[in-house]
Amino acid sequence: MASSFSNFLSLIIISVSFLPNALCRRSITSSLPHSQILDVSKSIQNTLQVLSPNIKSLQQQEAIEQQQQPLYSSSSAFSVSIYPRSSLVKPQHTDYTSLTISRLARDSARVSSLNAMLQLSPTNFTYSHLKSVRTMSGPEEFQTPLISGSSQGSGEYFARLGVGEPAKEFYMAIDTGSDINWLQCEPCDECYQQTDPIFNPSDSSTYNQLSCDSPVCAALELSGCYTDNCMYQVSYGDGSFTEGELATETVSFGDSGSFPNVAIGCGHDNEGLFTGSAGLLGLGGGSLSLPSQVKATSFSYCLVDRDSDSSSTLEFNSAGPSDSVFAPLLRNSRRDTFFYVGLEGISVGGEMLQVPASIFQMDDNGRGGIIVDSGTAVTRLQSSAYNALRDTFVKFAQNLPSAGEFELFDTCFDLSSMSTANVPTVAFHFSGGRTLPLHAQNTVVPIDSSGKYCLAFAPTDESISIIGNVQQQGTRVSYDLTNNLVGFSLDKC
Secondary structure (H helix, E strand, O other): OHHHHHHHHHHHHHHHHHHHHHHHHHHHHHHOOOEEEEEHHHHHHHHHHOOOOOOOOHHHHHHHHHOOOOOOOOOOOEOOOEEOHHHOOOOOOOOHHHHHHHHHHHHHHHHHHHHHHHHOOHHHOOHHHOOOOOOOOOOOOEEEEEEEOOOOOOOOEEEEEEEOOOOEEEEEEEEOOOOOOEEEEOOOOEOOOEOOOOEOHHHOOOOEEOEOOOHHHHOOOOEEEEOOEEEEEEEOOOOOEEEEEEEEEEEEOOOOOEEEEEEEEEEEEEEOOOOEOOEEEEOOOOOOOHHHHOOOOEEEEEOOOOOOOOOEEEEEOOOOOOOOEEEEEEEEOOEEEEEEEOEEEEEEOOEEOOOOHHHHOEOOOOOEOEEEOOOOOOEEEEHHHHHHHHHHHHHHOOOOOEOOOEOOEOOEEEOOOOOEEEEEOEEEEEOOOOEEEOOHHHOEEEOOOOOEEEEOEEEEOOOOEEEOHHHHOOEEEEEEOOOOEEEEEEOOO
């Protein structure tokens, strides 16, 4: 009898020990709004605006930004503006559906590129993996402007950055999934069309080619040597690549400051899906990325709506918003470029998805996990997690008329008869107990100008999951490199 009572008492103690966590999780989800309001009319108007030739000119944008002050920077901050690509070039698409198809095709290529990078860790790279290089003729606070890549169909974002002395400004694609900074250079063996004139190294007094035995050259994953000049090559897995000589140059952030001797690739052969920008700004975690080279303790960006003509900033060493939701910043020992976050689960409409937390975690071999990526548009989740998210979303979206599928989206809705719509709240639950509820416009996106919207998530059979820029739009994402935290603050562009 005493033994039975002891077993019963143990059962009670065990049950009670699990109660606080269960109650905590329930209180987290119950405190979230179960739905968000989507402004359908405004969203559709944006799809028409992005295709209009009457968008704001760069001169108009710059005049507005010169009157604005940085939101999170001190008086000593370095700053430059960020613009949507619709401000750079005239629209190339006659309707929003074709623009969406183009964006999704490029996004799929981007995801393939990231997966290829993970499969070929630095220790597995050999020169034969890529095309051979051809014979060719105490940190301060600073920020740079960002723009969304819209009308070209890319989904990238661009910073306005000065290169050389005297400085000449260029639109550079920003990429948290890359480390190498590069831009197109004269003379061109093969160059794509860009908005700005192509950089000519002979016009800069601070341009300095690096020798083959320089430490920076040794830090390249893939390099070559030609007449004792260090040659670089970067392939992005989607067929795009750049190659040329590696040099150091002065990089400036508007009128607010500059950094000398930043390693940058001077690309004479650049082919692929880069149209519009002059090159790429690597914001990854590797030693050659811009944050690493300028010894930044942190950086942040806010990505504006990809269909807008507004702008925001890319900031370094500035204090992030005080209301940020923080997640642990994790690193992969096999590939230091990517920024992983600790994610425990996802909820939809206040209901936690019934998937194991391990599906979002990286294993001891560097497989799995979930990264935050500025270059991927649509968030990719492991198939089982995506299926649970989609099914739960549909369960709570009975008020939204179904509209079949579209390209990689398998769950779409007809909102053409609505000016606003109630959309189930999707929320990320990070390790440490912090939760980020997404706005409706980060959950469903228009795929035409007639009111068809789709759930902006997709499944993947690859090991890695990705939080894409559609889910980041309108949110200031802060990377605290000193304390290994990633912060998310809604409505802070």
